[in-house]
Amino acid sequence: MTAPTRTLDAPGLACIDLTPLIASTMRDLRPGDVLEVRTDDPAARVGVPAWCRLTGNPLTDTIADTTHPDDNTAFHITKKENAT
Numbered sequence: 001m002t003a004p005t006r007t008l009d010a011p012g013l014a015c016i017d018l019t020p021l022i023a024s025t026m027r028d029l030r031p032g033d034v035l036e037v038r039t040d041d042p043a044a045r046v047g048v049p050a051w052c053r054l055t056g057n058p059l060t061d062t063i064a065d066t067t068h069p070d071d072n073t074a075f076h077i078t079k080k081e082n083a084t
Helices: 015-027 044-055
Strands: 006-009 034-039 059-064 073-078
Touching: 006 015, 015 034, 015 044, 034 044, 044 059, 044 073
Parallel strands: 006 034
Antiparallel strands: 034 073, 059 073
């Protein structure tokens, strides 16, 4: 697992708000940097991987915290190499 370059904590955000926030955060990163997105939205387990496929930014890890009562998940997204 690659250590994240930046972390985006987004508790309480639904995917409709989360994916635009991921996109704007990714713009500040360099190609090859890793963004860790932490969310408690259960729909993010489908929405974030779909966003990665659509944008071409590889989803490198999905880490679910099953010990916590909320549905906490962390995603590691690598900024694609050919990004402008």
